[in-house]
């Protein structure tokens with residue numbers, strides 16, 4: 001039995017009537033709420049309504065952003081909604097060669113040259129940019145900044161387990177001691193194999209050149225790029241590929257003790273519809289459950 005089955009069973013036992021496969025396209029409040037359904041054209045009346053429509057990220061859950069329209073109809077204000085917890089896109093051509101690489105990295109997000117957020121974990125390269133949990137974690141800031149036409153970039157530390165000094169010392173040692181290794185071979189076991197030729201090429205180093213013959217300045221440039229590989233972000237992966245949205249119904253318009261609207265008596269708002277978003281780690285589901293429980297309990301208690 002899945003969680004939904006358990007909830008459905010409990011609701012049925014409590015005498016709840018469940019109406020599936022209809023979408024609400026209008027809610028009006030006169031003396032009571034009037035809830036208009038698109039498909040069956042029915043109008044339901046209610047004393048209390050809980051809006052738990054989610055956001056407009058990834059429509060697999062059925063959420064298409066219509067919750068924002070319903071909240072607006074009832075007088076609520078919506079902070080700009082942007083996709084979050086998703087991959088970031090770049091127009092650099094070399095990503096086609098990097099697609100499929102997974103490697104540990106620290107991802108630092110810069111907006112207009114200022115460090116805003118960072119995370120360390122498994123970075124994934126795709127043919128259009130970067131993905132993986134550490135990218136998801138910083139993506140909400142990128143999304144908001146891109147909406148405001150700000151300059152967004154990430155700095156990737158591709159050898160996060162070593163300090164800058166230790167890494168530089170190790171690569172200098174390899175260059176000096178491995179007389180019969182190519183530049184490419186010197187970076188084996190440090191970086192994923194597919195990544196090495198791309199980075200060497202960006203530094204103007206022939207991958208087949210003996211490491212000892214690589215000019216000092218180019219070798220140092222390669223060391224630097226491994227610890228700080230700058231990627232300009234041009235776009236996010238959009239609402240359809242996002243796990244959540246940042247933005248939504250303004251939290252100042254909702255009583256956090258009950259989740260009741262401060263503008264419309266008897267209206268409750270929960271979950272992702274609200275202007276609250278969390279990083280990966282179960283926080284968004286937790287917030288949806290917690291506010292749903294609070295709204296349900298409060299709505300049932302009200303006189």
Ligand SMILES: Cc1cc2nc3c(=O)[nH]c(=O)nc-3n(C[C@H](O)[C@H](O)[C@H](O)COP(=O)(O)OP(=O)(O)OC[C@H]3O[C@@H](n4cnc5c(N)ncnc54)[C@H](O)[C@@H]3O)c2cc1C
Nearest residue numbers: 023024053054058062063066243271272282283284285288
């Ligand atoms: C691929 C993916 C992976 C995720 N992984 C995680 C994770 O690991 N951990 C985590 O914490 N969060 C995760 N999330 C985010 C999490 O699922 C959401 O934050 C959470 O489900 C939001 O709950 P909600 O009840 O507010 O909205 P939703 O779960 O979106 O539910 C809203 C419901 O309202 C219905 N609805 C919407 N509009 C209308 C309308 N007009 N009329 C009738 N019905 C309507 C929808 O059909 C839907 O059933 C993930 C999301 C995605 C897409």
